[in-house]
Amino acid sequence: MQLKEKNGIEKKQSRMMRLVMFAIDRREVTLVILILALGAFLTWVSPNFLSAANFSVMLNAIGTDIIVAVPMAFCMIAGHSDFSVGSNVCLSSILAGMAMNAGASPIVGILIGLACGAILGYIMGFAVNHKVPTFVATLGGMYAYRGIAMVLCGATSITGFERSFLNLGRFTIAGIRAPIIYAAIMIIIGHFVLKYVNFFHNAYYIGSNVSSATLAGINSKKYLSVAFTLTGLFCGVAGLVLCARVGSVSVNTATDLHFKNIVGLMVGGVSNHGGTGSLIGGMLGILFMQMLDNALVMLYIDPNYNQIFIGAILILAVALDQFVSDYRAKVHT
């Protein structure tokens, strides 16, 4: 008797759980629905939301974020979250800017920015491959790189770039602005590479169980080295694009980029434990987070609340992830 009741409750629970699990397994679908719903809500609150101007501002802002988020996803799927990206963006664009102000041509400036980004990323990969926990290594990088930037450029901001350089972040094609075009290219290539290029697809194995992957002959150290260097390189790209778009760079550039990207990717199903998630899901997560951000602005909520929001969502996303994997382990062992 009692048993039957319990079974009844369990069945209801499990039907609910099945729905939750479905929503989580089909993360991309869920996010598209959420994004549309949020969009509809915002349009209802403020017709301004649908204006081309607002969209353009919003997408412009995430354009540079996404240039970095794509290679970051490559690291995260292999089980490593890089906290140094914001500082890398800042330092490499400051170096490029200083070089150009000192008389270097835009081409040389760009090369310096890219090289700097790649080297800073390589250092992170090197540390991780030499048994420094990723969290420690990249948090160290986050402080150290920002510190170097502060030493180099102090409280001033660097401006006064050539027109040809500025165009890099300001051109439009058919009305679409440069950062969005860069981001779109990154997503398309990133998606293809992660899904079809064997070397990068191995990220899933490395993230799922690095010992098994190593035994299976997958060179995880080489992968991590490449992935961190690429992340660094694209920090350089993002730094240059940002610098060209805004027209200036200072030590305050990209201060919370790492955080925004990691939260977005995690909301999109790219777990920080590694082994799961798709690039498209991750990008939808970032878009969703940006829309929330936008929503807070449009609802005239004090920007300080924004941080509370992002923090809370991060914790929720992690908790949900953990809950789901625990649930799987319980039902499916």
Add this chain to the structure above:
Amino acid sequence: MENNVIISVENVAKSFPGVQALKGVSFKIRRGTTHCIIGENGAGKSTLMKILSGVQTATSGNIVVDGETVVFHNPAEALEFGVGTVYQELSNYQQLDVAHNMYCGMLPIKHGMLDWKKLHADTRKVLDEFGLTHVSPTDMMVSLSLGAQQMIEIAKLLIREARIVILDEPTSALTSVEVERLFELISTLKEKGVTVLFISHKLDEVKYLADDVTVLKDGQHVVTVENTEELTESQMIRYMVGRDVAYDYQAGTSEAGEVLMEVENMCYGGKTVQDFSFKLHRGEVIGISGLEGSGRTELFECIVGWKKKTSGTVKMNGKVCEIRNTTDASRCKIGYMTKERKHLGLFLSMSVQENISAAATERLSKKGIVQYSDRIKNANVFVDKMSIKISGLAQRVMNLSGGNQQKVLLGMWLSNEPDVLLIDEPTRGVDVGAKREIHVLIREAVKQGKGVVLISSEMPELMASCDRILVMHEGKLKGELKLGEYSEEKIMSLAYSNMQQVG
């Protein structure tokens, strides 16, 4: 009579998305007996045990313990009721010491603080009781052999006064000495009136231990019989599989060709592996026999660069291969399948297809581009050949039964098509029928000019599948037996040689 029954399983059914693991099973377990449960891989044995121990709840049906209908929601609840379980995949705290594992959740407290002295003294006492005199309470769990870990898990249950102890395939990774020790332990449990549920694919063990035997097949109950003279191993197989299974693992059915791999003077860690040399020819399956701690596993690990050898060389086709890590090994076409499939082998959260493809990602891609159709084709070949029981290639490996996980792991390594495959316990947890299929597959690979080296703690399996057997003792090569000269006595006398002279 009813009083005699401690557990009564009544019409228990359990379904998972896409699979009906149990289809209404009923039988009774007598108090104080050793009750063995057998059946093919995926028959539902572990699922039933998980229901008994509260890891999962039945979709329908009742479990009656001591006349009381019970539903356990987690293992702690079950243990409170006296039902304790050692799972198929051990689930202890690998990074904690023995004492903490043993008293987890009931650490002795004095003045509000952890009483280290009592903890260590109590643990010492229990360890001695279990004959684990060589283990210290402060040893890390990881540093112990699987056998010792298993004993500690059982000890843990007894401290908590379990009246019913469930052992899900406890012997699948133990050496014969460890198995003997475990059996002694089981008989003392029985004297204390503890009821033991024992799952194993090794029918000789079942024959030896059981009072009663229950057979499951495809989620259904076949029979529960008393272990009498009439219940022979072949009778059990007939109950399990529904037909007879030949005990033919194909030893000596292929021609040995030229030398494929030469291992010369391999040394590791002082005395663990000492000056070990052997040759492997194309078309050969050779076995390495020895006790736990004889250095067999370390030998494999040194060959593929998983552990750093002290000295020694590996030659492939006469050429020296510089192997520093497993990437080098896979470049030299040497594969290594470990016996710890959960931690060192499988990708539990990934799909069957991705697991089978894992070691062959390069072969299954063209110019660096992943060929999903090739991957699927390849995975299907192994699923068919080994009759791996899955609901689809997209099923996560963690949802497969133990034996089916093992088959996936083997599929992964055979897909890799290495020239030399080193296998530690090829058929761990695999049922009798599938065992043969696996050895046929290994032999098929060998017939195409490859070479295989096996480690198995099951001597009959080794003797039935290998063309030569090398016996290892304390890191040294003690002798070699050729096909036709095999006998358990010979192997044992070599494996024990020194010890007997000393003792």
